Amino acid sequence: MADKKGPETWKEMNPGCMVFRPGSSREYHTGSWRAQKPVWQNEKCIKCGICYIFCPEGCIKEDEEGYFVADLNYCKGCGICAHECWPGAIKMVEED
Amino acid sequence: MSKRIGMEVAIAAAEAAALCRFDVAAVYPITPQSHVAEHLSDIVADGRIDAEFITVESEHSALSSAIGAAGTGARVVTATSSQGLMYMHEVLPIASAMRLPIVMIIANRAVSGPLNIWNDHTDIMHERDTGWISLFAQNGQEVVDMTIQAFKIGEHRDVMLPVNVNMDGFQLTHMVEPILMPEQEEVDKFLPAYKPYAMVHPDTPVSMGTLAMPEFYAEALKAKDMAMAASRKIIAQVWKDWEKQFGRKYEPIEAHRAEDAEVLMLTMGSMGETAEIAINELRKHGVKAGLLKLKLWRPFPFEELKKLTKNAKVLVVTDRAVSFGGPGGPVCGEVKAALYDEPNRPKIVNYLIGLGGRDLTISDFVDMMKRAAEATKKMPAEAYEYYGVRE
Amino acid sequence: MIEVRWHGRGGQGAVTSVEMLALAAIEEGKFAQGFPSFGPERRGAPVTAFNRVDDHQIKLRSGIYNPDVVVVLDESLISLVNVTEGLKPDGVLIVNTTRSAKELAKLLNYSGKIATVDALGIARQELGVPITNTTMLGALIKVTNVVKLDSVKGPIEHRFGRIAQKNMNALQRAHKEVKLNYK
Numbered sequence: 001m002a003d004k005k006g007p008e009t010w011k012e013m014n015p016g017c018m019v020f021r022p023g024s025s026r027e028y029h030t031g032s033w034r035a036q037k038p039v040w041q042n043e044k045c046i047k048c049g050i051c052y053i054f055c056p057e058g059c060i061k062e063d064e065e066g067y068f069v070a071d072l073n074y075c076k077g078c079g080i081c082a083h084e085c086w087p088g089a090i091k092m093v094e095e096d
Numbered sequence: 097m098s099k100r101i102g103m104e105v106a107i108a109a110a111e112a113a114a115l116c117r118f119d120v121a122a123v124y125p126i127t128p129q130s131h132v133a134e135h136l137s138d139i140v141a142d143g144r145i146d147a148e149f150i151t152v153e154s155e156h157s158a159l160s161s162a163i164g165a166a167g168t169g170a171r172v173v174t175a176t177s178s179q180g181l182m183y184m185h186e187v188l189p190i191a192s193a194m195r196l197p198i199v200m201i202i203a204n205r206a207v208s209g210p211l212n213i214w215n216d217h218t219d220i221m222h223e224r225d226t227g228w229i230s231l232f233a234q235n236g237q238e239v240v241d242m243t244i245q246a247f248k249i250g251e252h253r254d255v256m257l258p259v260n261v262n263m264d265g266f267q268l269t270h271m272v273e274p275i276l277m278p279e280q281e282e283v284d285k286f287l288p289a290y291k292p293y294a295m296v297h298p299d300t301p302v303s304m305g306t307l308a309m310p311e312f313y314a315e316a317l318k319a320k321d322m323a324m325a326a327s328r329k330i331i332a333q334v335w336k337d338w339e340k341q342f343g344r345k346y347e348p349i350e351a352h353r354a355e356d357a358e359v360l361m362l363t364m365g366s367m368g369e370t371a372e373i374a375i376n377e378l379r380k381h382g383v384k385a386g387l388l389k390l391k392l393w394r395p396f397p398f399e400e401l402k403k404l405t406k407n408a409k410v411l412v413v414t415d416r417a418v419s420f421g422g423p424g425g426p427v428c429g430e431v432k433a434a435l436y437d438e439p440n441r442p443k444i445v446n447y448l449i450g451l452g453g454r455d456l457t458i459s460d461f462v463d464m465m466k467r468a469a470e471a472t473k474k475m476p477a478e479a480y481e482y483y484g485v486r487e
Numbered sequence: 488m489i490e491v492r493w494h495g496r497g498g499q500g501a502v503t504s505v506e507m508l509a510l511a512a513i514e515e516g517k518f519a520q521g522f523p524s525f526g527p528e529r530r531g532a533p534v535t536a537f538n539r540v541d542d543h544q545i546k547l548r549s550g551i552y553n554p555d556v557v558v559v560l561d562e563s564l565i566s567l568v569n570v571t572e573g574l575k576p577d578g579v580l581i582v583n584t585t586r587s588a589k590e591l592a593k594l595l596n597y598s599g600k601i602a603t604v605d606a607l608g609i610a611r612q613e614l615g616v617p618i619t620n621t622t623m624l625g626a627l628i629k630v631t632n633v634v635k636l637d638s639v640k641g642p643i644e645h646r647f648g649r650i651a652q653k654n655m656n657a658l659q660r661a662h663k664e665v666k667l668n669y670k
Binding site for chain 1 (some may be wrong): 193303306315322
């Protein structure tokens with residue numbers, strides 16, 4: 001939130017609070033809300049991609065080898081990926 | 097040249113919207129607005145204009161889809177009444193916050209309960225603070241004119257706010273009367289094609305309906321309020337343009353024999369016409385009576401009201417709605433607030449009249465005016481009176 | 488200004504009558520109002536509808552309590568509804584009936600002007616249906632001269648399309664056959 005820039009006065013507000021810059025929500029790093037983070041144990045991963053599908057934040061990506069990683073700038077630590085991963089390859093661990 | 101025709105006012109309202117070449121109508125039918133909904137649907141189904149009619153399952157969806165359509169840059173009309181308007185309520189401030197100039201035709205009706213489908217102004221009074229410009233028509237002609245004006249006012253870059261046009265349910269909606277219906281070319285000249293400020297389109301990316309944290313919310317509301325304030329000038333300009341082109345004059349408050357009046361009455365909507373006859377009767381009998389017809393409910397014309405009431409001794413404010421536990425009717429509350437700082441303000445008498453379709457005759461208005469002078473002596477112990485209520 | 492109250496049953500076209508009359512008057516350059524009794528309507532139930540016609544702009548928007556003319560589309564209503572209520576002393580009651588004016592006067596205990604026409608018979612013959620609204624409009628025009636007979640032609644054609652002529656025939660017959668018994 002600290003790096004979020006916004007209008008200073010009401011006169012600087014866009015009409016209807018419209019936001020015209022595409023992709024500006026990327027600057028909003030929701031990862032700071034996280035208490036736990038998902039950690040993948042790739043030896044258990046079957047590359048099914050169910051974590052990728054279920055992630056409500058859309059922050060899980062497939063790497064070059066076909067395994068999955070979360071972008072921790074946006075991962076809120078909800079744990080849905082770990083809950084859905086039926087081979088049990090994802091563990092939620094406390095943030096340092 | 098406009099054509100003089102006889103037409104039911106509800107149908108004329110839909111015709112007026114068609115003359116504005118709306119792109120989308122999203123409407124759910126409700127008494128006494130139904131003929132507006134049906135006729136808008138007819139106009140689209142008959143291919144008379146290139147538009148979509150969205151058949152929605154509720155008023156909440158009607159206004160929600162109107163907002164969606166307006167967000168894509170469409171000129172949008174909707175219409176409702178009473179419970180329908182209340183069901184929309186949640187979405188009304190969103191439409192204005194998103195600065196989408198939707199036009200809503202409202203057939204004013206009482207709200208339940210007890211269940212009542214007849215006319216008063218309670219429905220719109222509940223929407224007073226939702227950030228919509230509110231116009232009040234006194235006859236079929238004004239319904240047509242204001243519907244067309246509404247698009248021009250709302251779409252102006254300095255305004256960009258939704259506008260509702262209020263017509264009395266039944267008293268106006270179900271009335272066949274003469275109307276000068278403008279020609280298409282005339283309306284095209286008055287109302288240019290809509291150029292939206294922004295539209296949701298792959299070529300023009302925009303986020304609408306965004307979140308505002310506490311550090312931005314107050315600024316957002318102030319910006320909306322300032323747009324409402326700015327609309328005063330634009331409304332005046334649009335009405336001037338209208339008068340120039342169509343010869344019919346519009347003012348926030350239409351005064352009738354008010355200049356030297358000692359006792360003034362303030363009305364809204366169609367009852368103003370009957371009241372006018374009463375004022376003329378009183379004048380014949382030497383009573384210095386005058387009438388103020390409030391046509392602009394939001395933004396409220398504070399300055400005009402002050403100017404018009406400064407010489408009056410008594411001001412009779414009529415309200416067709418109740419503010420339970422409040423200072424009287426909602427219009428009276430507003431009028432009192434407007435005049436509080438005036439050194440020469442009139443005494444104010446408030447009558448709650450015409451509730452739930454209770455008829456109002458000339459003699460009712462004459463009676464109210466005659467009793468007004470007497471009534472002021474009792475104020476403010478009895479701040480308002482349910483006129484004609486059986487005790 | 489002339490004020491008219493129409494009595495009919497839901498579905499008999501009283502509201503259409505007031506619309507036709509208002510449109511005809513407006514077409515003549517006059518001012519007019521046509522409106523139903525406000526509120527819900529049920530098929531078969533007694534209903535009322537109203538007209539005002541004037542040479543000047545009509546600002547009056549209250550209900551009509553003292554009409555100059557009352558038109559009764561359905562004779563059976565006279566035992567259900569007080570059709571002469573508020574009718575001005577010099578007003579006219581126009582009834583769809585085969586009875587004489589004398590009989591009606593006695594039945595209604597009414598001493599004012601009464602005009603009668605067998606609108607049901609005319610409608611059955613001309614339209615093939617017992618709907619008397621346009622027929623009674625013909626009688627009203629004859630009795631009041633509130634509009635010219637020709638002026639209703641346009642509105643009726645617009646409203647009734649291919650059955651407009653039949654309606655005009657019924658209307659014109661009633662215009663001829665209505666009995667102005669009070670003269």
